[in-house]
Amino acid sequence: MRKIMFGIVLSMILILTACGEGSGTSSTDTKETEQASAAGTGQAAAEDGTTIDLLRIAGSDVGYPSPFTFSSSGPFGYLRNSFIFDTLTWKDDTGVIPWLAKSWDVSEDGLTYTFTLEENVKWHDGEAFTADDVVFSFDYYKTHPFNWNGDVSQIKSVEKIDDLTVAFHLNNKFAPFLSDLVGIVPIIPKHIWENVTNPVEFREDAALVGTGPYKLKQYDSASGQYLYEANENFFKGKVKVKEIAYVSVSNKLLALQNGEIDQTYTFNYADVETAQQAGFSMIKSEPAGSVVRITFNMEHSQLGDKRLRQAIAYALNREEISSKLTGAEPMVGNAGVVPTDSPWYNKDVKQYPYDTTKAEQLLDELGYKKNANGVRDGLKLSLMTSSSMQEAEMMKEMLKKVGIELNLVQVDGAAFADAMGENKYDMALTGHIGASGDPDFLRLWFSGQAANTLAARGKELALGDFHKLAEQQMQEDNENKRHEIINQMQDILADELPTLVLYHRPFYDLHNAKVFDGWKNTSGGIADGMPLWENKAFLVDVEK
């Protein structure tokens, strides 16, 4: 399993990047030919069912991809893991699709889900996959928590009906069960893990025995490179891309242009334009998926008053922030948090257009009078960031105009999370994903259920009816009714403003269409709303 530097014996010798880089010139023409030759037989292969030999994607080290050892910081560890391990359901461009489970039934009361499993599924080591593995997995995760989201505590018990049928009994109704629970938590083989007591230290080859479309062929933790090879016996159909290499690069755009990789992503629109000029294809994530937002400390003596939060919202020219930092069409943040291009977006929610007079009026009302220098005495706030973010500098300038003095504090990630957890901050600025999937994230962010620092964790926010609504939507299986509840929740958030989304930040996929053109947006994002494209469903010819 571990790499032996010179020992990879392959029947085919592909002329790869080494020569591509070596003779690389800045001319686009030559580069395209090089890329075409690098792709070899993969050229124009995506659509007609032929195979692609190798796909190279930008990535870095996110840990050994077993369910217990991948890095849970950021979405990439989970994605690496998802190539090897399968879940009962999965998502493609249309939404939730059957995966290890062929079909399912929900009981009247919505408390029991019965799954019929695929037949003839084999683990990578040749053992048969059965209902026992499903039962075992969920039991195992209760004692050895899974590394990623997926609230296993919603499940009361998992019951084997027969070898190919499993029933899940829930504590209460849980609307996002299919997408955000069984659609996320990977099934692991019982015959391997039942003897493992310390899964984090279990790093033998057996730890990577899954049912998924890929097996890990090589992993170099120092440089963070992964090489996956197709599982020829994959139950869902033929795997189109024979090998996937994750290549660690310091600059994704330059690497793409130099032909070192075939696919990457960015949230900088200027990069997109450069890449498009050089002949690369682009897909914009829909919904946007990533938000850049301020979290207010609701226990702060001044920010505790929602009028101050609203005044700040009016004082910020969020359109300018959005357009300057992304270089694209601005996407001003929804005061109700849900991305404006999401199906769950409430169009009628209260918004805060840029309006300094309104802001000043509110501030005057609150009694923060401007002194001779145009500064409101007694209103000094700090804004904490965990990396150098130019949004903060822009906010400082904008708030200066209405007389609010903003002090910028930059700390590293761990200190940032610590300050959030202990409520030792005034305002905090972050950009992150997770807003495009099932709207249950609103409950997780603001009801203190999850230990997510970015969402004012720990202390439950005093948001009136919000928590009740949050519980309701979770248990509501009627789509329309659920929409209504979510709309109400957005109204509350927009009025109370526990957080202010500065702008929604679309991710852009950039890829070399000549190598592989099968990339698609996943409806609602991969797993719990990742606005990324490395979805295994698109790399396989799904037969059914």
Place this chain on the structure above:
Amino acid sequence: MMRLSWSQRIGVILVGLLVCLAIVGPMLSSQSPSSIEADRLLPPSASHWLGTNVIGQDIFSRLVHGARTTLFIGVMAAGISTVLSVALGLLAGYSKRLDPILNSLANMLLVLPSLLLILIVASFTGGGNWQLILTLGLLTWPGFMKLIRASILSLKEREFIKAAQLYQGKTGYILSRHLLPFIGPLVRTKFILSFRDAIAMEASLSFIGIGDPNTVSWGRMLQDAFSRTQTFMTNAWLWMIVPPAAAILLITVALALLGESKSTGNRFTAKLRRKASHAAAVNVVGTEDASAVIVQDVQVMYGAKTIVQPISFTVKQGGITSLVGESGSGKTTMARAIYGLVPQQSVEGTIKINGHDVYMQDEPSTMQRWVDAAYIFQDPRNSFNPIMTIGRQFYEAMKLQTTMEDKRAAAVAALVEVQLGEHVLTQYPHQLSGGMLSRALIALALVNKPKVLIADEPTGALDPIVKREVFDLLVRKVKEHRMALLLITHDLPAALHISDEIIVLQEGRRLSNEQQEQYLRQSKQLYPHTAE
């Protein structure tokens, strides 16, 4: 006011310019460095001299305001570090009780690379400018502290400090009055170097994202620029990267030039570009009556200062001439000039040894060192290379023999002549006593059988009994080998005892005959017992 070299002047001018930029610049630019009014990534224009960055801030304004931050951090960190170095260095040098503690603390900090320490401490203390200043100030003092401590320790031994202590001088008074002036130049260098390092460090830390987001510094500007691919994909790097990078480059290089320490004691020596001597096949000018050394109207200058006024004399074949004078009279310079050891351009007039011109215009002298003449230095211990065996130092000078066996035999023979054993050849200079080294030196001078020997206080470093012995040996050998000897000494009685001729130098001038007569008479009165 001390004299500055041209490179230091460039340094002063550059630093001055950048300081002016920091002071005047912000007044020149109408925009605030943080204002975001302009469009993003504008190229340089009349309204934005250096264009704008990604959020529309004016780069020129950021550059000049950044100069203030950068220089401020540099000055403060350098100040703290320097004050600590001096204070702790003085304390350690002066207090026997504190010394072990301070010294081991310094050693500890010195063992670990400072960059590593600073990086780690800065990562954990976060970004503020003052945190950075303190981190840099508190971690970079040990190197110079040890230098200062060492110079204090050596100064303490000097008489006047002891005298001051004897007269119950207060410690503080002694420190400030007597010691500070000595360490002044050290402090200046330390401050400038720390200044430079602090600026480089601030930029480096900003580059990896540790810095104060409220202020603009050059390092931060670079970090903004480097963090976006667009910067070097488009022309934006021209105005986003070049100005702050150039500014950092200029200030650090300027400070490096400014802090250049005075080149270590530029001694008054000839250039080191000579071919090896070789034994001339036939000594063309070898007639008995010809003079061995001819000095004609020779004048030696060091810069604008004349060290030896025009002088002429000769040394006869097989004769002994003594050059006498007090220290500082120019006699050593004269001797070195005769042997060709001072820069050619400092010497005027003609010097011939064995008929060869020692100084020739545009071509190397044909006088073969150690073959036509040999030169013995004042102190034998300093004349021998301390890490080379005596044997090797013999062999490398021997030109008459070619094979190793012959050389060895000849060297042994030369040693025997001065009553030294063969074993000396395998020994290092520090293993021999002063007297033995002197004898070895005389033996060495004889190996190529030169016709002329110049000896500069050959016994000056020896104690009186050995001195006499060695001196006698030298004179005996010179006579045995029929060599001409030019003896430089202040020991007038000894000179009178052996010399055919005596030349007295006083302040670079040869005394006239009458003056010399008088001088010699006075000396005889001073040392009557040695008079003949």
Place this chain on the structure above:
Amino acid sequence: MLRSKKYGSYLLVLVFVVLLNFWLPRLLPGGPVEYITGGGEEGAVFLTEAQKAAMLEYYHLNDSLGSQFVQYLKGIVTFEFGLSISHKAPVSEVIMDRVPWTLLIVGTASVLSILIGLLAGLYSAWRHPGRTDRSLFITMLGISAIPEFLIGMTLLIFFAVKLHWLPLSGAKTAFLRSDDWLDHLIDIVRHAVLPALTLTIESVASMYLLMRNEAVRVRNEPYVEFAAAKGIGSFRIVSEHITRNAALPLVTLIILRIGFLMAGSVLVETVFAYPGIGKLLQEAILGRDYPLLHGLFLIMTLFVLLLNLIADLIYPYLDPRIRTAGRGDRA
């Protein structure tokens, strides 16, 4: 006695580092769990309290600081630091994966900069005083002042971004398909060129300055003038007399510089995304990966101390004065 004092100060450094290593990361806000929940640039993680508790428990982060400290000390003695929190692999394995890369660039840079620096320093001293010496000196003085990352970025932009001559980053091409070991070698060399060059440029200047100053000092020693008076050619004076005498006190300094070079690799590895221990250290600090930090910091300290020790040990073999004094046969 002097020697035991020296070893004493090494021991002190070690104790200091062992303490600093444990307490510094813990004194400051945020731990590994906070880092993970804080998420990176692209994502936030929802850890349930159960998941969080399991993590704290697993890494003994809930134990009292005292028992963590005891655990840590045990780890140091046995060289077992446990599992890296962010890499979820044994610390020693994580570090050993990266050490060769750092050694490659630091080693290359050390050898090159010592060779070039010393030769240039000697050359300068030989031409001293003079115009060549002066301009070389000023140039090197200037170079020594430039921050490392600036040199690195400049090289990167010109040779990799604009000219495409060399790869942008990393230590080798990912999964290079070639059976020929030569291709792999060339690939590794091409990746190492820029980082090693950056380190070399940075340190060559300081090597030069050290050598030149020392050589100029030695050049003014009476025994060098005496050697000149003996009629020895200038080349031999430089090579036999000046070089050896000047190099002697430098041996210690030069060996210590290698330690500095390693510290410099932190920045250079960041610029070139080179998978060495410098970059690892930075990641470990960010991630509050205590076990990894312990291992890294200790290894770096031991490395530096080892260099010191080597310098102390080989010095006597180079200097006959100390060598014979040690044997006690001083005449």
